[in-house]
Amino acid sequence: MSTHCVGCGREIAAERAELGYTYCTSPACQAEYRRGPTVTAVAVNKSGDAYRVADPDEIAARAAAGEFATKNTGLGTGHEAAPHETVPAPRRPRPARPVRQARPSWTPAQEKIVRLYAEMGLSPRQIAERARQNTPRLAVTEALAVRILSSPRR
Numbered sequence: 161m162s163t164h165c166v167g168c169g170r171e172i173a174a175e176r177a178e179l180g181y182t183y184c185t186s187p188a189c190q191a192e193y194r195r196g197p198t199v200t201a202v203a204v205n206k207s208g209d210a211y212r213v214a215d216p217d218e219i220a221a222r223a224a225a226g227e228f229a230t231k232n233t234g235l236g237t238g239h240e241a242a243p244h245e246t247v248p249a250p251r252r253p254r255p256a257r258p259v260r261q262a263r264p265s266w267t268p269a270q271e272k273i274v275r276l277y278a279e280m281g282l283s284p285r286q287i288a289e290r291a292r293q294n295t296p297r298l299a300v301t302e303a304l305a306v307r308i309l310s311s312p313r314r
């Protein structure tokens with residue numbers, strides 16, 4: 161089968177015609193027909209590179225040439241890369257986990273004094289009062305005492 165370029169009338173290479181091209185590779189015909197109906201139907205944007213990538217004929221040709229086989233079957237068994245298989249969808253990156261504050265937000269010194277007073281039978285309010293008098297630098301509050309006493313001992 162011989163196909164002739166719809167632009168200049170020159171004969172199109174057999175393998176190119178087989179891929180469905182109706183125009184030749186001359187720059188003039190490329191410029192005129194490359195963005196024809198087939199291509200624009202799948203175009204993702206107006207850049208030349210995007211057209212190149214989006215061109216289904218070209219993708220089919222590259223797949224047939226094995227270009228995708230080595231790159232995209234790394235996840236699989238590696239020997240079932242049929243030329244016309246669809247290219248596997250890219251794996252989605254896992255959403256990043258929110259970082260949890262694992263460590264309590266008080267110091268060992270604060271915890272030590274709170275637990276000490278608690279063992280003496282003081283309530284969180286009394287602990288805060290006692291700590292304010294004896295160890296003001298630790299800045300132990302009633303709320304902090306509650307939090308420390310309601311957390312497991314480290």
Ligand SMILES: [Zn+2]
Pocket residue numbers: 165166167168169170183184185186189
């Ligand atoms: Zn031509």
